[in-house]
Amino acid sequence: MSGEGTGQPGQAAGWDRQQMADRLAREFQDGWIVNLGVGIPTLCSNTDLGDRAVIYHAENGVIGYGPVLPPGQEDLHLVNAGGQNVSLKPGAAIVHHADSFGIIRSGRIDVTVMGAYEVSADGDFANWKVGGAKGGGIGGAMDLAACAQRVFIILEHVTRKGEPRLVRQCSLPVTARGVVTLVATNYGLFAPSGEGFAVRELAPGISLEAARAATGAPLFG
C-alpha cells in the first residue's frame, strides 16, 4: 500500500492505479460476467479474487479471456477490446459483434468498469467526448453503460489542473444517465447518492476534509 501522507502536494497519498482497480474488483461476485474498459479498468483482471471465478467479456466477442500474454507468446488473432493480446481460459467462446452486444443489451453483463472524465451525483457520467471536440470516441461505452447490471467508474479524483471530476452535474456530453453505482478514485470509494456522493471508503492518507475540498458535490461520510 502506498500513501502514508496527509494529502499534501508531493506526497504519495491515496491509491495508485492498481489499488483503485483492486478496490472495485473486490466487489465482483462469484460467477459474474465482467466487462473491463480500456486503461485503468483492465488492471481489475490482475486482482486476486480467491475462489471467486468471474468471466471476462470483451466487446469484440471474446467470452472468457485470461491474462495478457508476454511478447513472443501472443496469438495475433486474439485481442481484447483494448487491443491487448490476451489468452483464453478453458470454457471460452467466441461470438460476432452483434451477438456480443446482444449479451450486453440483454443485461447479461453483471458489471462494467470504465474510465470517465466526470461522474455526477445523479450517477450520470461522461467519457466519450471532450469539450469543443467535433468527433468522439464512443466505442461500446454507451451500450455497456445503458445495459450492464452495474456501472463502476475508475478515474483520478481531480483533473491535471486540480478541478474536481466528481461533480453535481456533468459539464461534458454524457455517456448514460443515472447508471453509475460505484466510483473508485485515488481518494477512495464513492457512491452517487443523488444529493452528492456517499463516502464508502477513504484511501490511506486521505482525510474527509481533503476529499471534500477536491469534490464538486457534497460528500456524505
Place this chain on the structure above:
Amino acid sequence: MSGEGTGQPGQAAGWDRQQMADRLAREFQDGWIVNLGVGIPTLCSNTDLGDRAVIYHAENGVIGYGPVLPPGQEDLHLVNAGGQNVSLKPGAAIVHHADSFGIIRSGRIDVTVMGAYEVSADGDFANWKVGGAKGGGIGGAMDLAACAQRVFIILEHVTRKGEPRLVRQCSLPVTARGVVTLVATNYGLFAPSGEGFAVRELAPGISLEAARAATGAPLFG
C-alpha cells in the same frame, strides 16, 4: 409425358405432379438460391437442370441440401423444412433459424416454390388457413412470400369439387399480396396479369377452352 387426350373426364390429360414441378424448375437460373415448400414443390429438386447449379435453402437453416436419402442411410440430425432426411452437397452450410430467415427477408432467395389453395389475378395467394378454421399453418410461408425475389406456385387447377383455384380474388385469408409471378397447375403454366392470367403454356391435351372453363378469372392466350 402423360396426356394425349382432350381434357375429357377419365382421360389422363394435363401434367402430373412431377411434370408441374419440372416445368417450374426449368425456370431456375444458374446460381439461384431456391426454397421449396412442402409437398409437390419438393419434386422440383428431382428435375435435371443440366449444367445449371442451384442451391437449395431450407427454413431450418440448411443451405445447400441434396437428394433425400434412402431408408437406412438417413442422418437423423439432418432434415429439410418438410422433415425429409436429406443429404448435403459439398459447400453446404448450417445456420440457425434467425439467420436462415435473415437470408429470406434480405431478399437472397431467388425463388420460392409453394403450394396454395388459391391464387388471384393480382398475384395474391392463400395457403395457410382454410375457411372457418380457428388455427392455421403458416410456417415460413409468409416470410418467404413477402421477401423472396420470385414466388412460384404449384397447385391443382381445380378443387376436388371442381371449383377453380385460379380466381379474381382470394376467398381465403391471403399469405401475401401481389407477389406471385408464375403458377403451374395440371392444366399448364400461367402468370397473374392483374386482369386475369396470361397463358404461358398449356399442358398436353388441355385446350384453351377447357382451361378457361376451369378458371375463375379471364385467361389471356
Place this chain on the structure above:
Amino acid sequence: MPRSKTVESFAAAVADIPDGAVIAFGGFAGPGTPYNLTRALLDQGARRLTCIANTTGGAHQPRLPDVGMLVENGQVAKVICSFTAATRPTDVLPFTKYHEAGEVEAELVPQGTLAERLRAAGAGIPAFYTPTAVGTELAEGRETRVINGREYLLEYALPCDIAFIRAWRADAAGNLQFRLSQRNFCPLMGMAAKLTIVEVEEEILPAGALDPDHIHLPGIFVQRMVQVPPPPEGLWTIRRQERAR
C-alpha cells in the same frame, strides 16, 4: 467457484418450474427437440404454462412428447407457434380440438417472425419492423410503418422464463454444439430465456474441450444440462455409432 451445471436427472432439472412459466421448446421436425425434458415436465405437472414452439406437434406417429401432450394434460394456457393447425386441411393436430373449444389460447406467428422475436429478446432489442405478414389477416389492426417506401409491421421481442433445448455436445462450462439441423431455434431460445435447460446427446466434456471458435451457444446462456441416457430410459437417443456421418 460456480456450481456444476450438470444435473443428474430430467426430473431434477425441471422440478422447480412454477405454474404460469413461459417456456420455449426447441426443435424442428425432430432434431433439437427436447423430448426428455418435455416428458419430465408432463410428470412434473406445472400448469397455466405459455409454450413457445414452432408447432404444437402430434402430426406424425409414433408420437414423442410434445407441446400438444402438455395441452392434453391440462398444463397449458397459451401456445405461441407458427403452426396451430396442420398444413393439410385433411390432417388434424391433437391441439386443434382444445383450441376450438376455447380451452387454450393460441398466438399464430410466422416462423421467421417467431425466430426474430426470440432473437430480439436475447439481444436486448425490444421491438423491430418486418415486411412479413403485411397485408394479411395477422396484420389487421396492428401498427405498421412505411420505411423507404415499403410497409412494415411492428413486432415485439418474445422473452421466455425457460428454454428447453437439445444439443449434440457440451462442455462443463455449458458451451453447446448443435449438429446439422439440430441447431434451428435452439440457440435463439437459449439466448431469450432466463433459465436454459439442455438435454445433451453426447457425454459432457471438460471445459476447454470444445474449440472456442465452434460454439453455437456460449455457456453464459446455459444454466442446467442433463445427458440423455441410453434407451429405453432416454428418448430419441442418437449416439455417434448410430449416425451416418
Place this chain on the structure above:
Amino acid sequence: MPRSKTVESFAAAVADIPDGAVIAFGGFAGPGTPYNLTRALLDQGARRLTCIANTTGGAHQPRLPDVGMLVENGQVAKVICSFTAATRPTDVLPFTKYHEAGEVEAELVPQGTLAERLRAAGAGIPAFYTPTAVGTELAEGRETRVINGREYLLEYALPCDIAFIRAWRADAAGNLQFRLSQRNFCPLMGMAAKLTIVEVEEEILPAGALDPDHIHLPGIFVQRMVQVPPPPEGLWTIRRQERAR
C-alpha cells in the same frame, strides 16, 4: 456452373468499385482487418466513398492501410464509425483534422448499435429499437418510444454496397471461418453487403472441406476471395506456423 469466386489479385478484386460506393471495412484492433483490400482501394482511387468501420484508424504505429488513409487520399465523403476521435484526448487521429475542416462528414454510432444496424440490414429488418444512447447528445431530436416502461431509440438498418473483410479459412463455395477475435464485425458486414470481397489467410480449400456446422459466414454471402500472399507482398500475413496455437 457458377464461376469461381477466387480472384487472382487484390487489384482485380476492387477494380470495378465505383465512385460513391458505400463500403464496410471489417476488423477490430487488428484481427479481421482487410489491410490488403484497403491498400488496393488506395491504388484504385474510387472517390466520394462512404466508409463504415469501427474506427477510422491511425492511432498506432506502424500504420497499416486504414479508412483514415483513404480520407487522406481524398477518396472519402463520409465515415460511419464508433470512434471518430481517439479515446484519450491527448491522442489525435489522422482523421480528425479532415473532419474538423469540414472536408469529410462523420456519423458517430455506438459500437453495439453499429453492429446491430449492420446485422439488421443483413437480416431484412429495416429498423429496430435500442436502449443505447437514450438521454445522450446522440439521441437529441430523434424518435424514441417507451416500451414496457423503458425509453428506446429508433435505429435504422445500415445496408452496404460492398464489404471488405478478412477471414482465416475459406472453401471454393465461399464459406468462411474466422479465427478467434478475427470474427468481430466481419460476418455482419458480409451479410449487410450486396458484394462481399474477402482476403483469406490460408489456402482456399475445395468446396466441402469445411465442416458445415462450423461456417461463420455461408458462401451465399461471399462473391470474391483473394488469398493473402506471403510478405512482403501480403500485408499482416499470419500463417499457421506464425500462430501460437
